[in-house]
Amino acid sequence: MKSRLNTNNTYSLFSIIKSGFKKNSVLDISMSNKTPKKNYDVIVIGGGGHGMATAYYLAKNHGITNIAVVEKGLIGRGNTGRNTQVVRSNYLWTESSLLYEHSLKLWNNLSQDLNFNVMYTKRGVFSLAHSYQEARDVARRVTANKLNGIDSLYLTPKEIKEYMPIINISPTARYPIFGASLQKRGGTVHHDAVAWGFARRLNQIGIDIVQNCEVRNLIIKNNIVNGISTDKGDIFANKIAVAVAGSSTRFAEMGNFKLPIESHPLQAWVSEPIKPILNPVVMSNAVHAYVSQAEKGELVIGAGIDKYIGYSQRGSFNVIENATSAIIELFPAFSKVKLLRTWAGLVDVSPDACPIIGNTPVKNLYINCGWGTGGFKATPGSGYVFAHTIANDKPHILNEAFSLDRFASGKLIDEHGAAGVAH
Ligand code: FAD
Numbered sequence: 001m002k003s004r005l006n007t008n009n010t011y012s013l014f015s016i017i018k019s020g021f022k023k024n025s026v027l028d029i030s031m032s033n034k035t036p037k038k039n040y041d042v043i044v045i046g047g048g049g050h051g052m053a054t055a056y057y058l059a060k061n062h063g064i065t066n067i068a069v070v071e072k073g074l075i076g077r078g079n080t081g082r083n084t085q086v087v088r089s090n091y092l093w094t095e096s097s098l099l100y101e102h103s104l105k106l107w108n109n110l111s112q113d114l115n116f117n118v119m120y121t122k123r124g125v126f127s128l129a130h131s132y133q134e135a136r137d138v139a140r141r142v143t144a145n146k147l148n149g150i151d152s153l154y155l156t157p158k159e160i161k162e163y164m165p166i167i168n169i170s171p172t173a174r175y176p177i178f179g180a181s182l183q184k185r186g187g188t189v190h191h192d193a194v195a196w197g198f199a200r201r202l203n204q205i206g207i208d209i210v211q212n213c214e215v216r217n218l219i220i221k222n223n224i225v226n227g228i229s230t231d232k233g234d235i236f237a238n239k240i241a242v243a244v245a246g247s248s249t250r251f252a253e254m255g256n257f258k259l260p261i262e263s264h265p266l267q268a269w270v271s272e273p274i275k276p277i278l279n280p281v282v283m284s285n286a287v288h289a290y291v292s293q294a295e296k297g298e299l300v301i302g303a304g305i306d307k308y309i310g311y312s313q314r315g316s317f318n319v320i321e322n323a324t325s326a327i328i329e330l331f332p333a334f335s336k337v338k339l340l341r342t343w344a345g346l347v348d349v350s351p352d353a354c355p356i357i358g359n360t361p362v363k364n365l366y367i368n369c370g371w372g373t374g375g376f377k378a379t380p381g382s383g384y385v386f387a388h389t390i391a392n393d394k395p396h397i398l399n400e401a402f403s404l405d406r407f408a409s410g411k412l413i414d415e416h417g418a419a420g421v422a423h
């Protein structure tokens with residue numbers, strides 16, 4: 001079978017193996033026991049992909065390296081290591097299309113940049129339509145994508161079946177397929193590799209990754225932040241950046257302002273490994289489910305958020321049952337496959353299904369949140385624009401529209417359709 005790995009990057013696999021046991025490598029234990037200094041130029045709170053990408057681009061693009069990334073657990077153990085790896089840029093509105101497209105382009109070279117194979121695989125992402133109205137919505141998005149220079153195709157059921165013969169396109173199915181969009185450059189990126197790749201690069205640059213260090217409060221005087229209180233003591237910095245996904249509202253509370261964010265569990269699950277049977281990622285908003293097949297052979301299945309608000313990383317079984325039964329209707333061949341394990345993350349959902357990236361009402365405090373169910377694909381792009389915002393104390397042109405004050409001005413960017421299954 002032809003390898004799905006991006007062959008341009010395979011040399012990096014050797015560098016992973018070669019460097020895996022050396023000092024400064026991901027496996028170097030000293031990284032996880034870093035004692036924080038008293039002062040930094042910038043503290044980034046949250047050692048997920050977004051936090052680490054922010055630190056990386058602060059160093060790479062703005063020459064700022066006196067940075068601590070402070071993580072309450074271990075890097076990449078939040079949503080970064082729990083997501084289902086789907087990347088794409090086919091959003092409806094120009095503001096979001098350009099932001100996600102910037103990110104998709106950064107994935108292209110990230111393995112070379114980090115000298116670590118993040119395994120970007122352009123296997124294609126399908127978004128199915130199950131009614132005439134949904135087909136019109138999908139077709140509208142395809143046209144909008146094309147106007148923004150983003151590759152996007154509209155396919156008929158017969159054309160869809162040519163890409164994946166195992167899909168059920170019977171008009172009498174519970175979820176009959178009317179059509180689909182396809183973004184061929186969409187696909188998957190290995191989430192753990194992203195965490196390891198950024199962590200190793202930050203370590204090499206000399207940025208402190210402080211793990212097992214919970215931030216309990218912000219140190220604010222006269223509405224200016226200059227430090228954090230942690231379970232390893234107080235740490236001070238000129239600027240503080242928050243990238244904590246589902247915990248964002250807790251930080252807003254510490255800063256005495258409000259975020260229009262709800263935190264929800266979001267689940268995914270995998271089957272036992274089977275032989276290669278499905279190459280692309282297949283998503284369906286109406287069914288509230290999506291599926292892809294991992295390199296190891298597991299079917300990776302996910303659903304929408306669990307509807308209740310909460311801070312637990314644990315979901316309910318009915319979500320798994322509903323989504324799996326719908327996936328089996330779409331792919332009857334999967335009915336014999338056994339499920340192996342399930343898990344959940346904690347996602348930060350905003351009212352317009354778009355992120356909030358920018359300044360806060362507290363001087364020198366910056367926030368990056370609201371990515372909800374779809375922030376993994378944005379990891380490098382988000383870090384890039386957030387680093388610009390922090391370094392210049394004003395947004396990059398690509399995140400200007402994603403400021404917190406859009407909820408006061410009413411300039412919302414409604415991406416509920418393109419955000420997919422999950423919102
Ligand atoms: P995280 O990786 O969660 O990082 C935040 C970090 O902040 C955590 O490590 C946490 O421990 C830390 N933190 C929190 N509080 C504190 C504190 N007080 N002190 C210090 N540290 C703190 N997106 C996609 O684009 N494609 C997908 O296919 C996709 N699938 C998903 C499937 C699931 C099941 C889930 C849960 C999410 C999915 N997402 C997907 C969404 C995506 O995972 C997130 O939007 C993205 O990973 C968020 O990255 P992050 O770095 O902001 O968050």
Ligand code: PYC
Nearest residue numbers: 084086373374419420
């Ligand atoms: O945003 O594309 C997405 C996505 C897929 C699965 C979860 N989120």
